[in-house]
Amino acid sequence: MLEVRNLAKRYGDVPALQELTVRVEAGQCLILLGRNGAGKTTALRCMAGVLVPSAGEVRVDGIDASDDPAGVRARVGLMPEVPGLYERMSARAYLDYFGAIYDIEPSVRRRRIGELLELFELSGAGDRWLGTFSKGMRQKVALIRATLHRPKLVLADEPTSALDPDSARRAWSYLQDLQKDGCALVICTHSMEEAEHLAGDIGIMSAGRALAVGNMVELRRESGLKVRQEVRELPTLQDIYLAIVGNHGGDRRELAETRTA
Amino acid sequence: MEAIAVSWPKLEQRKVALVARRDLRDAVSELRLIIAMVGLTLAIPIGVGSGVRAMALFGGGTAVVNRLSLVGAFFVVFIPASFSLVLALESFVGERERTTLEVLLSTPLREAEIYAGKIAAVLCVSLTLCYGGLIVYCLITFAGLGYFPVDILLALGLSTICQVAAMVAGAVIISLNARTMRAANVMASFIILPMSVVLQVEAALILLGRAEFLWCFALLMTVLAIVLLRMGFNGFSREALLARDVGLRHPLRRAIGAVRAGFAQRPGFLRLLWMRRIPMLIAAAGFPIGALAGFLAGSTSAVPPSVVRPVLSSLVRAAGDGGALETALAIFAHNLLAFLLVAVLAILTLGLSGFLLTFVPGFLLGFAAALSSWTIALTGIVPNGLVEIPAAIIAGGLLIQVGATAMHMDERGGWSARVLAALADYIRALRWLVPALAVAAVLEVWLG
Incomplete structure (x- = not known):
């Protein structure tokens, strides 16, 4: 579904992303971990056909993002870190607007909007202006917007960072349902819990590079950690992340940031 | 000289209308703003028109009254035209600042469709106010005056469209260089200052009362508006708008x-x-x-x-x-x-x-x-x-x-x-x- 080969992106003289190669099949999930500025958001934007790569190749559903970026964007649902909602629009009108942009039939989009608002417990607030919504409610609307057109690939930047644990679990469950329907997911997060919950493959990024990409077993092997020293159990993703980033010269600030996320 | 490709983008009208409709709804959704804009648009023509009529009634002299009626028309369209800059800055820079533009850019919409939709919405509001004010002014001023300089008013109408379009295009160019409304408001001086010179020239031409000069001026404004709109379109790209603020220190x-x-x-x-x-x-x-x-x-x-x-x-x-x-x-x-x-x-x-x-x-x-x-x-x-x-x-x-x-x-x-x-x-x-x-x-x- 998503094939990224040697992807690189520069902003002027500054390399934001270098030599990223990943592959996500339909129904699979790739989690991208890394500190702020590691290149995750840039990677998502390139994968979504929003930014043109400086080098390398991005293919979504067989379409090259350089040849047909609009075609790629039509197949992708991008949920940026900041929800970016229109304050003076009701949730229902807002979602309807984006449904129309994605050419969803009016009757179909009304039905889907109703179902998804219900699923995320926003039915009662559907006709309120988005400016009155809480942070978590906004994030839910952003997630609905990104998935309303049933994209083949969902790219989400910290999709549950503002959600309470219950809502976060609901969101994870929704994303897993999409996965079961054949949707591929790429999710950037600082939450190790979220990563372990959703991941098939995990990419660990630092300074625009993917330090390691693989499933938990492969990453465990790469990290050199076999069992957790103190409690004699398999190392968690948090342990693996710290070990890999530490091996590649990641600084203490990065470790602290990831621990607290 | 570098070759500059001149080609107009393909647009899907339905998508342009979709963007324009939303922006239009957003622009008129704030009641206080609408009251202020409509109030000014109506108050000025009523006030100026009444002034001209009063001068005509109390023997102000035909030549003076006629000239003054033309200057009044210029004044009436000027204020609503200036709203276009505020609306355009809000539509482009405001959306960029609130990151709603990023969301729009991640959809299958082409840049040209977003650009055209937004510009259409701003032009629609500004020109409705300009022409609304002008019609009210004409009804108050020229009815029964025995003087109706239709050629000058038409030239004024055309140059107003172009001035509004030029200001909107200028706002787009600003949006490419300003990430916040505060920065955009400061940079708007680069539009306001040249535009004030343009308006003074227009006012002088109106005072001359020569329609042919005003048509030449309107033609020049048309060329300027096309150039600026084209510049805005070329610069309005995902790459330019979403490039990260990297390396901006020192x-x-x-x-x-x-x-x-x-x-x-x-x-x-x-x-x-x-x-x-x-x-x-x-x-x-x-x-x-x-x-x-x-x-x-x-x-x-x-x-x-x-x-x-x-x-x-x-x-x-x-x-x-x-x-x-x-x-x-x-x-x-x-x-x-x-x-x-x-x-x-x-x-x-x-x-x-x-x-x-x-x-x-x-x-x-x-x-x-x-x-x-x-x-x-x-x-x-x-x-x-x-x-x-x-x-x-x-x-x-x-x-x-x-x-x-x-x-x-x-x-x-x-x-x-x-x-x-x-x-x-x-x-x-x-x-x-x-x-x-x-x-x-x-x-x-x-x-x-």
């Missing part, structure tokens, strides 16, 4: 680095002349075109001699009335000042100042010829003109290139670097042009 060091880079690896003088042959040909054409225009203006009295004579006299006075050296220095300083002034104005006037560097002397020559004869007029510019005119053509051509570079927005960015390089070419060329001006001054004093 602004002074970066600015020095950019200026150095602008001067690095520029072509030599002769190679530069060859590379810029097309803008130089345009600048060269400015002289005979100016001469012809000046001659026609002088011989048909389209421009009264009383307007041009003081200019010619001031040029003579500028040469000074002291010794030969002092006169030469004055001529040299005058010409050098002209070369520097047009350079400063080159970006703001999109290269027009470069064209004027040859057009204006040509116009004055032609006008002088119309008042006397070509022989007498030409003796005034020989032999110094043989050096001055080629220098003006080179300088004018390089400044036209600066203007062309300034109006060429590229979706990959790099506008500042290109403009700096074009300015660097001009500054480097001054090493040859300044001595040429000195030689011309010497020739004028000792051989002229």
